Amino acid sequence: MSDTDGKKPLGLGGGRPGQVKQSFSHGRTKSVVVETKRKRVVVPKPGAAKTTGTSNPALGDPSKRPAGITDAEMERRLKALQAAKHREAEEAIQRAADEKAREEERERRRAEIEAKEREDREREEALRLKAEEDQRKAREAELRAQKKEEVRKPAAAAAAPVDPAAAEAAESRAATKGVTVGAPRKTDRERDGRGAATDRDARAKAKTTEDARRTGRLSLNDALQGGEGGRQRSMAAMKRKQEKARQKAMGFGQKAEKQVRDVQLPEVIVVSELANRMAERAADVVKSLMKMGMMVSINESIDADTAELIIEEFGHKAVRVSDADVEQVIDTVKDKDEDRLPRPPIVTIMGHVDHGKTSLLDAIRKTSVVSGEAGGITQHIGAYQVTTESGAVLTFLDTPGHAAFTSMRSRGAQVTDIVVLVVAADDQVMPQTVEAIAHAKAANVPMIVAINKIDKYEANPQKVRTDLLQHSVVVEAMSGDVLDVEVSAKTGLGLDKLLEAISLQAEILDLRANPERSASGAVIEAKLDVGRGPVATVLVQNGTLKRGDIFVVGEQWGKVRALINDQGERIEEAGPSVPVEVLGLNGTPEAGDVLNVVDTEAQAREIADYRIKAAKDKRAAAGAATTLEQLMAKAKADKSVAELPILVKADVQGSAEAIVQAMEKIGNDEVRVRVLHSGVGAITETDIGLAEASGAPVIGFNVRANAPARASANQKGVEIRYYSVIYDLVDDIKAAASGLLKNEVREHFIGYAAIKEVFKVSGVGKVAGCLVTEGVARRSAGVRLLRDNVVIHEGTLKTLKRFKDEVKEVISGQECGMAFENYDDIRNGDVIEIFEREEIVRKL
Template sequence: MRGAEAAVGLKAPDRGSFVKKVKKSQPPVEAPYVPPRIQKPTKSLDKTIDIFEGMTLVELAKRTGKLVPTLQNILVNVGEKVDSEFDSLSIDVVELIAMEAGVNVRRQHSNEGAEIHPRPPVVTVMGHVDHGKTSLLDALRQTSVAAREAGGITQHLGAFVVAMPSGASITFLDTPGHAAFSAMRARGAAVTDIVVLVVAADDGVMPQTLEAISHAKAANVPIVVAINKCDKPAADPERVKFQLASEGLLLEDMGGDVQVVYVSALKKTGLDDLEEALLLQAEMMELKARVDGTAQAYVVEARLDRGRGPLTTAIVKAGTLVCGQIVVVGSQWGKIRAIRDISGKSMDKAKPAMPVEIEGLKGLPMAGDDIVVVESEERARMLSEGRKKKFEKDRLQRISEGREEAPEEQSEEAPKRVELPIIVKADVQGTVQAVTDALKSLNSPQVFVNVVHVGVGPISQSDLDLAQACGACIVGFNVKSPPSSVSLDAARAGIKIFLHRVIYHLLEDVGNLIVDKAPGTPETHVAGEAEVLSIFELKGRKKGNAKIAGCRVLDGYVSKTSTLRLLRSGELLFEGSCTSLKRETQDVETVRKGSECGVIISDWNDLRVGDVIQCLEQVVRKPKFISSESGAVRIEC
């Protein structure tokens, strides 16, 4: 039949349909082996784009033709995360996103194959205030920075290079020891290779010592302990070692790996041992960096110079920073006009672990910002504007959250919280941040410190206009006195200007201002006590016979205008006003301790010998500002 059908050109019945019908009625059998089919890529990688270190999602979307949300989804799927589409991405992440989006890439300014060379260690000096950190650096570099510091306290985070007698060099970061600059110390620990923990042999472990240990541990940075002031009669290095061991530092003397060096910055002893310990630690860490290629650097400090504009102190992580390059630093950008070393000498380029001062940014960056080298002014401007918008949005959100903080803490019984607006001006960006954080720490239940504006540079007329508009006081730290015209206008407008060079003096002034402005909390306290010795009846009154309590004042005083409380065997029986108070036969307003008097309590006649009458007074308790030279400040309510 099949042959006949084929002969006449008829189509054979569909065998596949017959098999399907049969399978429905038969039990399932194991499927025959089918070779795997090679899948063709669903994404055509026919497009090639140029990518580079520090690209943003916005730039990548423009080059790939994809939407930013699409690239954000890819970023999440590959396990990466960014806060904004304007954040810089590593070149590896950019390549991964582009490939997932179906685009080939070609790396620009690639540093692959660059030679890796040993580099000097970056060492951060930490410790408690007045334990001799800066004096120790002075001894190493034969300078006198400590003598120039206001109040003997380092107010900035500075970077220095010390050339050792052995020929090696070490980059040092000198961090402030005052409690208000904890954020600056935290930054120092995050960018350093080794931490030198300075502890005074005659003082021991103190609060900022513990804080420095926490910062170093959080940054996973090795610690070298320098026990200073070993030349003092009261020095006890062994006690210091046991204190450090109790805080979790495993010292070499006790079987651990933390080196301990005994030094005296004043006598300049033990410096060679400290150098040897640092170089040994650096050798074990095998610190290396590429010298060629695009630079990666971070900001240590930034300040505003009247003649040269914004100046940024930076340390190069890797690569080489070259004069003339276009850079984006945080939300700022610019073309590097000049690079100077720590001595002020001009140079064409900066290599790894070298602290330099760069000139040419349009504005002041924040300490801790990364320095990203870009290829054009157009890209730098776009990246800067995007970040500024994001920072401004975040700033407004923080201000909004800060203003909403006060009502949440209110209660029906508590007095209304008063707002104290403050404008902060300082000489460098890092100090602005530290002073602002310190001022906000003075918030109390009665007063809310609201920093309405911060800036770098001297106090100007625009600052005065803003202060007058919002009723703020102006705080200037390490800045010059304002022009006489500004000072006169401030005096006429009643605007207070505080100028200081020592942080705890500044906090003391603002703390006292908080105390003056705080409304206080009304409280009732016992002003005096009197014991009932005898009872007298006063007859002839229309509403019955009143009883006079003959009393002796045991403590404080009893006042006619005060509220009286009657106690019997420690139990409160009545609270009311005083109808009459007499001393002998004379009406008096107050009777003090040791005197006898007659008291009539309004609407109460149940008096007995031995009862106690308490005199109550309403007082308004104001907060107290407590400060110490060690940097501890607080508002005690």
């Protein structure tokens, strides 16, 4: 293999020599001589060529081919093989060219990145050098200024006048020694010269050390040599001196004048907050309190009187404020007459249940709301806006007529401008009609009487007008001042006259509001909607409510995320007298709360927190305002009264409120219904847990339990009852509460028997021989033993016999034997009273 040993290279006969480079581990290589074998060419014999005839010599020996392969097929295969080899060679060349181009592109990119990085480094270096140069120039300028200042100081000291007393003393000393002062001796001059030179050297050395100290470059030798001449100023002292000089030059040296502040002081304040309002250090405030004998920390609260003393001690002025002052940010400015523009009237439809209030409103709106209400009665306050054919815009409120919805009708009357009292012509003035009249009078709003169902055969509108006279409502037909219109919600008769009467009344009232001020309005209804969160139906009364406004409503606050009108469309703003659904509250407000727009979120949160605290304090005060005797009496009363606890969840706040009020009216001295919790929204696991702990059913009004709550109720055995009509709910709760009442027991006297003789029977005891003197003696009845008309014993009979036979009853005039159960003290002449008890089930 190698030619180093002088031997002949290894090879195959007839081959061409070549070299191959071998690679080994650790980077070693070796060249090896190899031989390339030539391809063997088979030349056909002359005789074979003749035998094959037209066969091509290049196609090889036909006898060695597979069976069935002709010369043409063999030639086609050879051509295909050559074309494939040619194609592979071209592809290899193309791949090599592509690889080379990619490598060149990578090299170019690498070079660009390196050039960019180098350029960035150079730029950063240049910026750093420039910054260092600027700092060095600033230091040099500062040193030059300091040196000039020091040069001026010695010059001023040299120019100072010589003390005359010291000069006279020197002259007197020279006179006593016989030496002329003006002509010192040579030795003195030499000494003085050497001393002066020494002083100059010392001053130069000290100046050098001083300069080195100022610049911050002080070597160890300079510091040690400087320390030999006496005490030197430290670096910290030099820096303090420079800082003072700089502040004096900039005018900071003078002590700032103390600023007197007006500190707002609530009833209770935290120490840290007090220090913050005074702009004083909290540690100083704590120190002052400790001097007063109060050991408090910065996180503790102090009362207003103590805080006022601290404020005066620090030289400030205390301004007492109340917690209620947070509500002063609500805009209560009176509007100017020129800013007030006409607004649509707010009309409330009121009346007795099933007198056609909602049907009348449907006819005006040309919609159908009644079909959507459970049981065909209105259970929510609906707010709608209607545009009449004449172009007038009216806002209608539809209130429930059922007795349970008193508070809803009251709210409707409070926010309204005109009340339309609906009375059925085929009926009479009913309790809720009277109640609606009272609400309208209390709210001091004008009333229009709509006599509905005029199309019915039995309609008698004159009777309605006469009945209204009993309640001080005198209509125009009876020479009064109350408008009355006969209408039919079914046929549409008289609707145009009703709308005309409403427009006329609104024109007389001249209703105006300022749409440019901060919005305020009343919450008509509130609910917790799945997916949308708390939703409040608000009737805007003043200003314009816009999307994005921050508001506070009752104990809740929020930011208007969306406004939805009565048609279900999203709007950007709502002006006066426009009812809208408001989304974006942090909780469900109470129906009847007032909505006010404020400037900032902090103000809204502060007002809501104050109202929550005030409500808690009010509830606590109401609970604490009882004496021990009252608590004991209440405990005794509670023991004697049976309670039916329930949990109420409703779809809207108004319905929950109406149900709670209806439940409070159910019961008597023995039984009452106790609402443990009422809320808005779906029934949750928390409600089920509370119901289980109290043994109470859960009442769902137009709401359902979610899946986890249903599973929990099944597991814990809590009953969930669903209702959509308030009639059914009240009736069922009444029936359930009636079940807690004790049955009434009544006694019926059925007979008397006189004891004639007493016998003693073995195994039985004493048996009374009796004569039934009145009525009937029954075995199953109760008996009393009377002695001189005094009840001695009351119980039951153990046996009732006629002769020797046990019988069920013995009639008057017959004799019988009686024995009492567990009682033997019977005597001749006693009377037995026989009676029966009857239990009567009581209802509320």
